[in-house]
Amino acid sequence: MPGSATVVDRLERHQVVLYLGAILAGLVAGVVVPGPAELLEAAITPLLAALLYVTFLQIRLSDLLASWRDRRFMAAVLLLNFVLAPLLIAVLALALPADDAIRLGALLVLLCPCVDYVVVFAGLGGGDARRLLAATPLLLIAQMLMTPLYLLVLLGDGRSVIEPEPFLWAFLILIVCPLALAWATQAWADRSEAGRRTAAGAATTMVPLMMAVLFVAVSSQVPLVGSRFAEIAGVIPVFAAFLVIMVAIGFGVTRSFRLAPEPSTAVVFSGATRNSLVVLPLALALPVGAELAAATVITQTLVELLGMVVLVWAFTCVARRR
Template sequence: MDSRAGTRLRESLERRQIALYLAALAAGFLAGAAVPGSQALDLFISPAIALLLYATFLAVPFTRIRAGLLDLRFLGLLMVLNFVLVPVLVFALSRFVAHDAALLTGVLLVLLAPCIDYVIVFSALGGAAHGKLLAATPLLMIAQLLLLPFFLWLFTSGSVTGIIAPEPLLEALVLLILLPLAAAAATQLLADRRPSFRRAAAAGNAAMVPLMLVVLFTVAASQARRVLDAGAALAALVPLYAVFLAVMVLIGALTGHAGGLDYGSARALAFSGATRNSLVVLPLALALPEAAGTAAAAVVTQTFTELAGMALAIRCIPRLLPQPAGRASGPDLPAGA
């Protein structure tokens, strides 16, 4: 396949990615429900996510991260939104499932963790400053891994923290963040010197949508039986997740506007507040004792709900935060990047 054909294929996939993501989830769910032993695919979730995050980090221009991190107003509002305002809403919503420790653990795990992967896709489709979210990705991931144990302890009065071992958190930090981040940085550094690394960088950027499809299919197939077994209990989570998404879109938009951000940065804030890190926290839920296995199904249910909601969010957020008349699209990173 020549480069022009490859470019056309990549652009075609990117234009249709939301529909493709939903199709991958549906296909994975049907396959997992029909094929015995599909839960064994659990073993492939973390490696697939690590590859996806490597491709995601390859899209971060490391020479420009410093400029992105110098936008202290955006970063400050991003952290306040995700680690102050979101927890307040999550605490209120989680009271509806506080009677079930497994469901409560799953809801808290997924809703307290801001997304670091497909939020970049959705924010780009919604005309947001997705480059700023890319630059903030490592910071968001490290912050949530450090703060999750504290919030779990706080919101459950310590009742579930004893079943969450620190090893999965450390493993997620090393295998899903530090190693992919270091590999992406090394690839970019060597791309200027060696054609093989330049080709690897280009292939990584082109592979983001296919890798996301693989991850979503694998997640849905491996968790289909758990979701079916939990049944009615998970159905009650769908409106809870939908309310979270809708409210956080509004809070994110208001926070960005009140903070004096440009429309692109304010949109990025709204997308970050609304999207959650279900793919990365799923391995944490799977590491829980079998008695809390419903937690993993609760995480997957959020993925289904969120991806469906994002199809609406990419249309609603630009209307809540319209581009000023007569202005071209704003920069992804601050001036001087």
């Protein structure tokens, strides 16, 4: 097991580079071998469910309850993501391209805060990753409830094509099932050596699973993005502006709530990152005619991951100077 631990430690130390490598590999594969795109697209949801299972495996029920009792942290996260972010999005929506599918994809992804790799990047930046990890189920539940309402307001009457079924299905597959399985695994681990080995082994797969999700998500959508890039390119400045402005707003929120440095960093990362990997299956489930929505979501992922590398570097530099 020491050798396995060493490999895992190395993966975790270099995860940002590995994630960027997975994205680059996905881009190359999507351009050079576009044929398997549909097959890869079908693998996104099960891979993402596995990733979230491994993520939730690190959350004990007691930790989750303790996190919910931290009212200042939870209030800051909810205020930033479900009050201030939608207000900013309403302003940025004025700069989005006119295509309805692109607008829908952009709004869909921007309205939903991240619940997966935000934990990784927050930890790399010196944030309270465990507290943010414990907050992820509440964040996903809140966005599933609030996003259809915000879309109705931002898109206007008769233009919202979001039906409740995809959200409910995604909630079941991506939250309820992985969370229940994770807690069942924890209970098994508490009672037997085999359960402990299984839980420990599953925990080592987070970085490879994240790489697989990023590779599959990007490579499956590159053919569509490439063929319509001239139309999608207009959303790139909007996505970049959202990330930068949300970082600034996040700092303001954490100061007003007087949070400690580590929780503050976690809140800032939560506001800046969006839920593209969970939203993508929802975009793919939209009615025919909104195919560009999925490509727009993938475009946001590319912009965001590049921004995360810069953000982690910036927070690390600040931490070293303290």
